[in-house]
Each structure stands twice: as structure tokens, then as C-alpha cells.
Amino acid sequence: MPRWGMTIDLDRCSGCQACVVACKQENNVPFASAEDLERGRGISWMQVLSTVEGEWPNLRARHLPLPCLHCEKAPCTKVCPVDATHLDSEGFVEQNNARCIGTRYCAQNCPYGVRFFNFRTPEFPERLARALSPDVAVRPRGVIEKCTLCAHRVKRAEEQAYLEGRKELRDGEVTTACAAVCPGQAITFGDLDDPQSRVAKLARSPRAFRLLEELGTEPKVFHLRETRFDEGT
Amino acid sequence: VPPVKPDDTPPDVPLSAVTRREFLAMGGAASLALFPGCMPEFHPGGEHPDGVRPPGGPESVGRAACALCVSGCGVTVRVVGDRAVGLSGNPEHPVNRGALCPRGAAGLQHLYDLDRVVGPARRIHGKLQRITWDEALDELARRVAGGSVVLVDGLRGVEADLAGRFARAAEAVHVRADTLREAHERVVGRLAWDWSETRMVMLFGCEWLEDAPDLMASLRAHAHLKQGRPGTRAKIVHVGPRFSASAGHADEFVPVHPGSEAALALGMAHVMLGERSTRTSTPPEAYRALAARYTPEETARLTGVAAETVARLAHEFAALSPQVAIGWRGPLDHANGSDALRAVHALNALGGSLGAAGGLREVAAPPLQDWEAAPASPISGSGASRVLIAAGCNPVFAAPELLKPFAGATFRVAIGSLLDETAQAADLVLPTPTWLERFEVDVPPATIPTVTVSRPAIAPLHDTKTAGDILIATAQRVPALAPLFRWESYEEAARERLFGLFLSGRGSIRDEKWETFQQRVEEAGGWWDADASRPPTPAPDWPSDWKPPAHEGNEGPVLVTFAPIALGDGDGARLPFLQERAGWQHDIGWDSWIEVNPSLGFRTGERVVVRSPHGEVRTRVVATPACPPDVVAMPLGQGHTASGRWASGRGVDARRLGSGVRVTLRRA
Numbered sequence: 001m002p003r004w005g006m007t008i009d010l011d012r013c014s015g016c017q018a019c020v021v022a023c024k025q026e027n028n029v030p031f032a033s034a035e036d037l038e039r040g041r042g043i044s045w046m047q048v049l050s051t052v053e054g055e056w057p058n059l060r061a062r063h064l065p066l067p068c069l070h071c072e073k074a075p076c077t078k079v080c081p082v083d084a085t086h087l088d089s090e091g092f093v094e095q096n097n098a099r100c101i102g103t104r105y106c107a108q109n110c111p112y113g114v115r116f117f118n119f120r121t122p123e124f125p126e127r128l129a130r131a132l133s134p135d136v137a138v139r140p141r142g143v144i145e146k147c148t149l150c151a152h153r154v155k156r157a158e159e160q161a162y163l164e165g166r167k168e169l170r171d172g173e174v175t176t177a178c179a180a181v182c183p184g185q186a187i188t189f190g191d192l193d194d195p196q197s198r199v200a201k202l203a204r205s206p207r208a209f210r211l212l213e214e215l216g217t218e219p220k221v222f223h224l225r226e227t228r229f230d231e232g233t
Numbered sequence: 234v235p236p237v238k239p240d241d242t243p244p245d246v247p248l249s250a251v252t253r254r255e256f257l258a259m260g261g262a263a264s265l266a267l268f269p270g271c272m273p274e275f276h277p278g279g280e281h282p283d284g285v286r287p288p289g290g291p292e293s294v295g296r297a298a299c300a301l302c303v304s305g306c307g308v309t310v311r312v313v314g315d316r317a318v319g320l321s322g323n324p325e326h327p328v329n330r331g332a333l334c335p336r337g338a339a340g341l342q343h344l345y346d347l348d349r350v351v352g353p354a355r356r357i358h359g360k361l362q363r364i365t366w367d368e369a370l371d372e373l374a375r376r377v378a379g380g381s382v383v384l385v386d387g388l389r390g391v392e393a394d395l396a397g398r399f400a401r402a403a404e405a406v407h408v409r410a411d412t413l414r415e416a417h418e419r420v421v422g423r424l425a426w427d428w429s430e431t432r433m434v435m436l437f438g439c440e441w442l443e444d445a446p447d448l449m450a451s452l453r454a455h456a457h458l459k460q461g462r463p464g465t466r467a468k469i470v471h472v473g474p475r476f477s478a479s480a481g482h483a484d485e486f487v488p489v490h491p492g493s494e495a496a497l498a499l500g501m502a503h504v505m506l507g508e509r510s511t512r513t514s515t516p517p518e519a520y521r522a523l524a525a526r527y528t529p530e531e532t533a534r535l536t537g538v539a540a541e542t543v544a545r546l547a548h549e550f551a552a553l554s555p556q557v558a559i560g561w562r563g564p565l566d567h568a569n570g571s572d573a574l575r576a577v578h579a580l581n582a583l584g585g586s587l588g589a590a591g592g593l594r595e596v597a598a599p600p601l602q603d604w605e606a607a608p609a610s611p612i613s614g615s616g617a618s619r620v621l622i623a624a625g626c627n628p629v630f631a632a633p634e635l636l637k638p639f640a641g642a643t644f645r646v647a648i649g650s651l652l653d654e655t656a657q658a659a660d661l662v663l664p665t666p667t668w669l670e671r672f673e674v675d676v677p678p679a680t681i682p683t684v685t686v687s688r689p690a691i692a693p694l695h696d697t698k699t700a701g702d703i704l705i706a707t708a709q710r711v712p713a714l715a716p717l718f719r720w721e722s723y724e725e726a727a728r729e730r731l732f733g734l735f736l737s738g739r740g741s742i743r744d745e746k747w748e749t750f751q752q753r754v755e756e757a758g759g760w761w762d763a764d765a766s767r768p769p770t771p772a773p774d775w776p777s778d779w780k781p782p783a784h785e786g787n788e789g790p791v792l793v794t795f796a797p798i799a800l801g802d803g804d805g806a807r808l809p810f811l812q813e814r815a816g817w818q819h820d821i822g823w824d825s826w827i828e829v830n831p832s833l834g835f836r837t838g839e840r841v842v843v844r845s846p847h848g849e850v851r852t853r854v855v856a857t858p859a860c861p862p863d864v865v866a867m868p869l870g871q872g873h874t875a876s877g878r879w880a881s882g883r884g885v886d887a888r889r890l891g892s893g894v895r896v897t898l899r900r901a
Contacts, residue, residue: 012456014442015478016798017817021338021810025319028287031809034823034883042813042822050818052476052859056830057488059858061481097284127694128809129287130316131341137284180321183332183449184456226459 002169002191003091004149005220006176007202008065012186015063019046019178019187023067026150026177028136030122043116045147046178065186067178068093068114068147069211069219076106076115084144091192091220092151100143107144111212112219115146149189150176171197192220290314295690296323296758298675300389300668301336301343301804303414304328304449305677307758308337310669310690317341317669317691323758325741326685328677329449335798339810343667344694346807348877349650350664352696361662366698369663373622373703374710376644377403380618383639385410387626390675390685391601391727392701396624399704402607402717410626412635413802416565417446420574422771423596425680426557428454430591433553435470435546437494437577438563440479444796446561447678455482468553470546472497473563474793475828475866476859478818487546489536491791491864492782492893494564495573497543498580499524499779500532504547505583512554512585519777520579535781555591556584562796566892567782575776588770595768599682599760601674602733604726607717624648624700625665629655630873630886631802648700651807653876666697673699674727680767684734685759699723734760786846786895790833790865794887800870806880807873815884816868819855825884828866829898831856840901843867845890851901852885865896 023029023046032042050063070093077085077093084099085106095115107115121141124132132138135152139145157174161167171190179187190199202208207224295310295317307326311319320340324331333340353369354361364372382405386396400407409415426447431454434441441451458467471483474491489497502524505511529540536543550556560577564570586592621642628635630653647659656662665671670693675685698706701723708718720726728751734740735750740762744750754760784791796802799811806812813822819837827843829835835854842851843865852867860866872886890896 009456009460011459014452014455014482016442016452017335017814018333018338020814020817021335022321022333024810025338025341032813032822037813037820037822048817050478052481052818052857054858056476056858056861057486059476059481059486061476061478063481126347127345128342128347131318131345132287132316133318134287134289134313137286139284143284177321180331181333181338183329183334183452185332186456 001089001193003193003220004154004189005070005091005192005199005203005222006067006149006179007188007199007208007222007224009184009186009188009202009207009224010064011207011224011226012184013048013063013065013182014184015048015050016183017048018181018183019065020044020048022177022181023147025131026133026136027148028132028138029145030124036119041117041119043118043145045114045116045145047114064223065178066112066114067221068149069112069217069221070149072218072220073216075109075111075215075217079105079109081105090154092149094151095144095146095148097137097139097143097145102142102144104144111215111217115144118143118145153177287318288314290316295669295688296755297669297687297690298390298673298685298759299333299337299340300673300675301340302334302448302801303389303411303678304334304447305389305675305679305685306333306337306449307685308333308340308687309758312690315691317344326758327681327683327761327763328679328685330453332449332453334448334452335811335814336801336805336808339808340669342808342810344669344691346651346877348652349667349695350652350656350662352664354662356660366696369661370703370706370710372661373646373663373707376618376620376646377707378711378713380620380643382406383408383619383621383642385621385623385626385628385635387411388624388700390673391730392625392673392699392723394730395701395704395723395726398604398607398717399708399714402708402714403711406639408635410623410628410632410635412632413562413565414446416571417561417574420571420774421578423678424593424770425596425678426450426454426559427590427592427594427680428457431458431467431555431557432465432591433468433470433550433556434458435472435550435556435558435580436479436483437472437498437558437560438474439559439561440473440477440563440795441559441561442479442482443477443798444562444801446559448798468549474791474864475861477795487538487542488861489538491784491793492564492567492569492573493536494560495569495576495779496527496532496535496781497538497546498558498560498576499527500529500536500543501547501550502576502579502583503527503532504529504544505551508551510548510551511583513582516579516582517775517777520775523777523779550580550584554584555586555589557581557586557592558584563793566794568893569780569782572776572779575774576779578773579775582773582775587773588767593770594680595770596678597680597682597765597768599676599684599762600733600737600739601676601684601730602736604729618643620644620646622646622648623655623659624704627653627655627803627876629653629658630876648703650697651876654874657875663703664695664697665700665703666693666695670694670697671699672724672727674731679761681761681763682740682765683759683761684731686731686754687758688755701726737762739765782893784893784895785891789895789897790829790863792843792845792887792890792892792894792896793864793866794869794892795866796869800868803870803873803876803880806870806883807877809879812879812883815871816855819857821853821855823883825852825868825871825887826855827852827898828855828857828860830860830862830864831858832862833898835898835900841898842901843890843896843898845894845896847891847894848889850885850887850889865898
């Protein structure tokens with residue numbers, strides 16, 4: 001059984017936003033209106049956080065592509081009163097729209113802020129609805145949604161492999177929408193339990209680190225950086 | 234926290250994932266029956282649906298040539314039924330190797346834009362009214378035959394060649410719409426960057442991760458130079474007036490006074506020439522004399538960069554060969570722009586990277602077959618009336634200065650897909666299909682000969698014709714031009730040029746038969762020749778003069794403008810996915826902003842009036858240490874008055890203030 005995970009190379013990332021947009025297109029995430037943004041209600045399963053610190057001209061920039069980290073010990077799964085979110089057998093932290101009753105406890109308990117609440121019914125005005133992907137359901141108002149690590153792509157690839165009589169997927173056979181589109185090839189997706197996979201090798205790199213490691217959440221999304229993220233450039 | 238009531242939408246309404254009208258248009262009940270997946274699913278005891286799954290259908294794959302910037306990426310289109318539902322990069326295409334930038338990734342919103350022009354229209358008594366294509370083309374032909382023509386063209390690939398042919402044949406004044414690129418090509422030529430072995434990059438006012446001569450190439454190069462070669466790490470230096478995204482990703486940021494980037498280039502040349510550390514044949518005397526004036530001390534005075542830093546950068550630049558210097562937008566924004574760009578580009582010659590692996594090369598031309606030559610001047614227009622045709626561009630918004638000489642045009646024609654500012658000012662509006670609905674042969678500016686071929690991923694949504702078809706049909710209605718445009722369609726004209734690739738017997742696709750060759754090229758999304766010999770790289774246009782810019786206005790910080798990746802020059806503003814990310818670093822969407830140093834006393838979110846000698850605008854403040862106290866920065870691309878509901882009325886157009894001017898700010 002694979003344990004899916006991801007690495008994001010901050011040295012390769014240019015902060016171009018291609019992953020953010022590709023994710024929205026792939027997963028039927030509506031665009032946020034100006035009002036949504038003002039109220040902090042935009043939904044972006046993948047986001048790039050960015051800061052500039054210091055005083056002119058001694059400055060330092062940090063940026064961080066941030067999907068759901070699919071923690072092995074996910075704090076979000078422990079607080080849901082209706083069991084709408086759980087860690088599945090392949091390592092995805094799943095979100096079940098049908099069970100979710102919108103308490104938002106999971107979003108409160110996520111230390112990374114990657115869970116989003118549907119404050120309103122999503123809108124895809126007129127013809128824009130034609131671009132909706134048939135692979136992913138559009139979430140209704142009142143539920144939480146978040147990055148699935150493109151589990152639907154994995155499922156489809158697994159079905160295809162099954163049809164071809166293979167039990168396991170080859171490394172690189174399936175990837176997420178954000179990884180596929182990235183100009184810097186900063187994102188790698190694969191099976192962390194396969195020591196030969198690209199993602200497992202990168203996760204072992206001395207450049208690899210996990211966000212807020214001290215919380216013990218054991219994210220399966222690793223970031224890579226030449227210098228320590230909490231130190232200078 | 235008050236509990237949020239779940240949605241109480243009745244289960245049989247497919248929410249707004251698909252509007253009622255769209256739902257019916259897609260086959261409504263029939264698709265419901267065929268694709269049970271689009272029925273709302275219910276959790277047994279749950280209070281609301283799992284969401285709506287959009288209908289599925291037979292899957293197919295299309296290939297397209299992205300037309301959203303000059304890079305010219307190859308795109309794979311996922312089509313379900315008659316809907317295009319996903320875009321990804323063509324993994325084989327040498328320009329993007331499977332990647333897309335955010336503009337390309339948002340491309341379906343270009344296709345399904347709600348405010349596209351649905352059919353040809355003529356302005357009658359001040360209002361645009363639908364007419365037939367025959368009426369439209371007859372009208373255009375009559376005007377072309379009876380007057381002098383000005384053709385402003387933002388077309389690409391073979392269609393741009395066809396526009397050139399049309400302009401030559403009709404003796405039209407032919408202007409390319411992308412003024413920045415034209416200025417760049419005039420000075421440095423049509424060059425492409427070969428990043429394979431590059432060891433140092435110096436960016437002079439070039440925000441290469443947002444807005445570059447070739448955006449996809451630089452996004453890919455950035456990753457390659459930092460982590461693409463185990464053990465080798467290029468040094469990236471950003472020279473500019475503010476700590477931009479590109480500066481934040483660089484290894485070294487060298488702040489300079491706005492518009493003085495070229496002085497640093499000349500100061501570095503001074504050091505390199507003095508120490509004989511250049512790798513080029515002797516540059517001309519005029520250039521040496523110019524560089525001689527820019528001692529490190531003089532350079533320090535003009536740029537604000539310490540004299541030791543000037544010398545150190547020169548040493549590093551000379552040592553880390555092959556190296557690349559790029560100037561873009563920033564230096565070109567000032568009155569001395571061309572000289573500034575020459576000064577920057579001269580560093581490439583001094584470093585010996587022109588034509589070198591890891592340096593700059595001339596764009597490689599694929600062996601496309603030439604059309605039969607078109608002799609000029611066959612029509613005898615009276616010249617009394619002037620016809621202004623804008624094809625595939627929006628100069629009224631993006632380059633109003635370009636149109637000034639033609640203010641007296643008596644008839645204006647807009648050829649494009651959107652009701653943009655140019656169409657709003659036109660007498661005749663001729664709608665075109667988007668890049669996902671048409672046949673196209675594009676020639677991206679790559680280091681190897683590359684041709685991108687796209688065929689329609691889906692049938693045209695509206696009553697449209699490509700600009701190529703419009704020009705051919707118009708020419709055929711003008712007796713003097715007709716013999717030069719004998720093709721049935723633009724597609725036929727474009728395919729004729731592909732024949733040259735077939736004949737060459739080279740490249741990624743070779744075939745015995747012309748029919749199967751075309752089919753294979755279409756399926757692959759193009760043709761490229763990785764083993765082609767490199768064309769010689771031209772010698773630079775050495776500068777002989779450069780003067781520090783004078784900033785208009787008496788007081789206040791200098792305004793610099795930049796093109797954020799989401800908005801570009803204004804093209805991105807029509808796509809909602811990009812509008813919401815316009816100022817993503819500052820959590821700003823759908824608006825403009827002005828970046829100011831906190832010491833100026835303004836707080837983030839405050840609204841201010843920004844005044845320059847040319848005008849004033851109101852916008853919101855972002856207080857950030859990324860701007861020095863004597864510089865403020867505003868994004869380009871907003872402030873549309875047309876171009877659809879997503880672009881129109883969002884933010885302000887910073888161009889109204891002029892560039893490189895001093896501005897004053899006061900609270901609104």
C-alpha cells in the first residue's frame with residue numbers, strides 16, 4: 001500500500017502562482033470575489049505565502065507554497081464530531097463533504113491554516129461552468145474543503161494500472177495538478193514508502209524540512225531549502 | 234462561534250455549479266440520465282448533498298499553442314464531451330516541457346469569457362449592431378481599397394507573417410502592437426537565452442520571474458540555475474530600484490536609483506575594460522570613451538551603489554562565464570531607454586556570452602516554406618481616408634501613444650475576441666476565435682527551431698473568423714490584392730508553410746507522406762529540431778551615449794511601474810483566476826495598489842490620491858520596506874474601462890501618471 005506524499009523545493013519555486021491557478025481549475029474551486037478576499041473568505045487549496053522582512057535596504061524575502069500537508073498525525077481529524085475527516089489507508093487526509101456539518105473545528109485545529117469553509121454557495125457564472133472538471137464534485141455551502149493531493153488522479157491511475165494487470169503504480173506515473181504545471185518542477189509527488197521513488201529520495205535530502213516539526217504532526221509534504229527556513233537567505 | 238446553517242438548496246437543483254441555462258445547454262436531463270454522477274448524492278442521514286459532479290462524457294485530447302504571451306508554450310487540452318475542462322503543458326514541447334505559467338493555467342477562462350464578441354458588428358448611429366460576415370468583409374474591403382491603411386498587429390506566428398504580407402501588398406503603415414518588445418528587439422535583436430551552462434545572471438530592472446522577454450524560459454531557468462545541476466550553482470543578481478519578487482529570489486540584490494541601471498552596466502564595463510578582463514574583440518572607440526566616463530566613483534554617485542560593489546560585481550561578472558545580462562521594462566521606461574538597454578546588452582558581448590552555450594543566441598528560424606513573393610503597391614488608394622485596423626491587440630488600452638499619429642483615422646476596425654477598449658472605439662468589430670478554437674501555426678522564440686501546431690480543441694463557440702481568414706477574405710474582395718491571397722482559408726495558407734518542414738526531412742517528425750506528416754505534427758502539437766545548427770549571433774549595437782534620466786516633477790518620490798505576473802500589460806485582468814491574485818503578495822485582488830515605504834507615514838489599506846505632472850489617481854496603500862523612501866511602485870494592467878466585466882472598473886491605470894515621474898501622495 002503506497003503512502004502518498006509530496007516535496008516542494010523552495011529553491012526551485014519562483015512564486016509564479018501557476019500551481020495555485022492549476023489547482024483551482026483541476027478541483028472546481030471557485031474564484032474569490034473582491035468581497036470574499038476582503039473578508040478573508042477566498043478558497044485556495046494551494047496557496048503561496050510571502051513575506052518581506054527587515055528594513056530598506058537590508059531585506060529578506062520568504063515564500064512558501066502551502067497545500068494541505070496530509071499529516072500522519074493530523075490534528076484536524078481528531079476534533080471532528082461527525083467523523084467527516086480521517087487519514088485513509090494510502091495516506092490521504094480525506095474530507096467527506098456529505099458528512100461535514102460545518103462546525104469548522106478542524107479548521108481551528110489545523111496549525112497550517114489550509115482548511116477552507118464554504119461561506120457561500122460557490123458560483124460559476126454562466127459559461128464558466130463549462131470548464132468544470134467532471135472528476136471532482138462542486139462543494140456546497142456550509143462544508144469544509146481542502147487539498148486532496150489530487151486523490152482523484154491517483155484513483156484513476158490505479159484503475160488504469162488494474163486494467164493493465166499491474167498491482168502497483170510506477171514512480172512518476174501519477175502526479176498532482178500543481179506538480180504537473182510547475183515551471184520550476186519544484187513539486188514532486190509520489191510514494192514515500194518506496195525508498196527508490198523520487199519523492200522519498202528528496203524527502204531524505206539534507207535540504208528537506210517539515211513545517212512546525214515541533215508539533216509532532218508529521219506532515220507528508222516536505223519542503224526543501226538550501227538554507228534553514230527560519231534563518232537568513 | 235455561531236453554528237453555520239447548512240445549505241438548504243433543494244436537492245434537484247444542481248446548485249450553481251452549473252446554471253439552469255448552462256445545464257439545459259449541456260443536454261440537461263439527457264446528460265443526467267447518461268451520467269448518474271451528476272445527480273446530487275446524499276449521505277444517508279446527512280442534511281445536504283455531497284456536492285454536484287459536473288457531467289462527464291467521451292474524453293479526447295487536443296493540442297494548442299498558448300497565445301497568452303510571447304513564450305508560445307505547447308498546451309494539452311482535456312476535452313470531455315464538447316467541453317474543454319483542463320489545460321496542461323505539452324510534456325514534449327521544447328518551450329515548456331509540460332509546464333504552464335498562471336496565465337496559461339487560467340486559459341479556459343479566456344475561452345469561456347462571458348463578454349466575448351459573438352459576431353461581427355458595425356457601429357451605426359453610435360451603437361454597435363450585428364451584421365453578417367459578408368456585410369462586414371465587404372465594408373472592410375471597400376475601405377481598404379479606397380484609402381490608406383494603418384495595420385496595428387499583435388498577431389503571432391504564421392498569422393503575423395500573413396498580416397505583414399497584407400500590409401506590404403496594401404502599402405499599409407504596419408506597426409507592431411507590443412511596443413516594449415519592439416524596442417527590445419530593435420536594440421538586442423531577436424535573441425533567445427540558452428541557460429544550460431549559465432553561471433551568472435544579472436537582471437537590470439528585469440523582473441524576470443513576473444515579466445520578462447520570455448517568461449516561461451526564465452521561470453524554468455530560475456529553477457535550473459539554482460537546483461538543476463548538482464554541484465553547480467549560478468549566481469543571480471538583481472539590479473533595480475525596489476525589492477521585487479525577482480529581487481527576493483536573487484542571491485544578491487543591488488538597489489539603484491530608478492532609471493540608473495545602465496550606469497551600473499557602464500561602470501562594470503569601465504572596470505572590465507580597464508582590467509582587460511573582457512572576452513570580446515575590441516569594442517568601438519565611442520563605447521570605450523563612454524565607459525571611460527563611468528568610473529566606479531562616478532557610477533556610485535549616479536546609482537547609489539558603493540564603488541567597491543561596482544568593482545566586485547565587474548570582477549564576478551568577468552569571472553563567472555558564461556554569464557548573461559538582461560535589461561527589460563525598468564530601464565526602458567525612461568526617455569533614454571534604448572541607450573540604457575544597449576549599455577546592458579554590451580555586457581553580454583564583453584563577457585563573451587553572445588552565441589556561447591549558456592549565453593544568448595539568435596532565435597532559430599524553422600525551415601517553413603515561404604509563400605510566393607507578394608509585390609508591393611498594387612492598390613492605388615486615394616489616401617484621403619485613413620483606415621486603422623487593430624488585429625489581435627488592444628492598443629487603445631496598452632499603447633495609446635502608438636495610436637497618436639493616426640488620430641485622424643476616419644474608419645477604425647478592431648479584430649479580436651473581446652469587447653475591449655479598442656473594440657469600444659471601433660466602427661467595425663470583427664470577432665476572432667480564441668487559441669483553443671482554431672488552427673494555428675506558431676513560431677516561438679526558442680533556441681532550437683520550433684513550430685507549434687494547434688488544431689481546434691472544441692468547435693468555435695461564436696460566429697467568429699480568425700484574423701488570418703479576415704485578412705484573406707478582405708484581400709480577395711479587393712481586385713488588386715486578390716491574386717496575392719488565393720487561399721481558401723487561413724488554415725490552407727498556414728499548412729502551405731508547414732510543407733517546408735516536411736521537405737526538410739529533419740526534426741522531431743519525419744515522414745514519407747505529406748498527409749501523415751501533417752497528422753503526426755498535429756498529434757504531437759508541433760515540430761522541433763534539436764540538432765539544428767545554431768545561427769550566428771549578431772554583434773551588439775554598442776551604445777555611444779547614455780544620460781542619467783531626469784525625473785519629471787518637482788518633489789516627492791519617483792514612481793516606478795511593474796507588470797505583475799497575473800495582470801501582465803493588462804491582458805490578465807480579464808481572467809477571474811488572475812484578478813483574484815493580482816497582488817497576491819499583499820492579499821490584494823481585483824484592485825490596484827501603491828507600494829510605499831512605511832517612513833512616508835501611510836498605513837497599509839489607507840486610500841490615497843497619487844498626483845503626477847500628468848494626472849492623478851486614487852488607490853490603496855501597501856506600506857512595505859520593499860520600497861526605499863524615495864521610490865513608490867504601482868502595478869500596470871488594471872484600470873480597464875472595457876474588456877469585459879472582470880477587467881472593467883477594477884483599480885486604476887498607473888500609466889495615466891506617466892513613468893519615471895515624481896509623484897505626491899495625500900490621504901483621500
